Amino acid sequence: RLSQSLTGSASGRSVSVRSSRGATSGPTRGKLGAGLVSVPPIPRPDPAAAVLLNPEVPERKRYCSKSDCGAPVGRSRGDRPGRTEGFCSKCGHPYSFSPKLQPGDVVHGQYDVVGCLAHGGLGWIYLAVDRAVSNRWVVLKGLLDTGDEDALAAAVSERRFLAEIEHPNIVRIYNFVEHLDQRTGTLDGYIVMAYVGGKSLKEIANERRAPDGKREPLPVAQAIAFAIEALEALGHLHSRNLLYCDFKVDNAIQTGDRLELIDMGAVRRMDDTESAIYGTVGYQAPEVAEVGPSVASDLYTVARTLAVLTFDFQGYTNVFADSLPNPGSIEVFSRYESFYRLLVRATDPDPGKRFASADEMSDQLLGVLREVVALESGQPRPALSTLFGPELRVVDTELVRPTAGDTSTLGADRV
Structure with missing residues (x-):
């Protein structure tokens, strides 16, 4: 499925599936x-301050949730x-776009x-307090858009x-629960996740003005x-045969x-050929x-995200839904040729010509990052060789920015 970017109570049948993990969180550092670029940390906000005072879904974002329909509704x-x-x-x-x-x-x-x-593809996302585990903050998110008990189970x-x-x-997953909607008499499924306070990449990008x-x-x-961090997460999923x-x-x-x-709503096993596939136009x-x-x-989605973040990618959901703009028209492509070539390879129409793993793409991105930081600072940032031992010094190394009149070697057909 491609996305376009009621009261209840504690009564009724409820089943859960608990995580076997403890309540301690992962590494905080x-x-x-x-170690190459300084990214300002995002402080953890007060979760209660993130609650919407008047939760409404804008009409322009109201679509039928049936997988083979998707027609505009509620207009x-x-x-x-x-x-x-x-x-x-x-x-x-x-x-229904009313909170359940x-x-x-x-x-x-x-x-x-x-x-x-917030409101997502499967309904509203809620902030809650887990009264059974130290009153920790959690997030409840709809699991399935159905009232069928067997399908939900x-x-x-x-x-x-x-x-x-x-x-x-x-994000850590704590629990899965079913909750009886007192108004409709149907069971709704929810995934219970850790509350992650901060800012999405979308918010961070939109704040730069x-x-x-x-x-x-x-x-x-x-x-x-950001992409290197995301690739670590994807690599972990891939190692568990998950996408x-x-x-x-x-x-x-x-x-x-x-x-x-x-x-984690779109995560699926690599050998899954039955369940619905979720993705987003312009990224998939x-x-x-x-x-x-x-x-x-x-890996393709990571490259597309990099493109969306690093230049004004007009038309990435339509004209350039499956391609990149002419490199001569994009300043960052002209300035950082290796960055452009990495994106070209990661988004090659032939999946077999893309990077073979998240680790491989991450290693190549790290090399591009070293080049970008070196060009910005004027200082070389060599990496230690993992094959031939440490390089103790760099001799006669000079970094030169492209100057006016230089001929670019960029070409969409070269990878």
């Missing part, structure tokens, strides 16, 4: 920037405002709902493996630092001095629709 007609609940006029599937949980509701007899944080069982994933760059108010791209070095599928600026948050993937590799996701398609 990150390595964002790989205004003349002087009549759009309905937040109803049935899709195209396929008849019911829709309200402040004060208790889910599974354990999670006190504080309010809504199967979905809970199917997603059980997410609770076993443990990595400092991946020029004096005239236009958004300024992130510095290439900073964007690469992330939907990496993008919305799904990663900088918290303190590290990056965390926060949305073109072959996914035909042959399904792969390690190569995961």
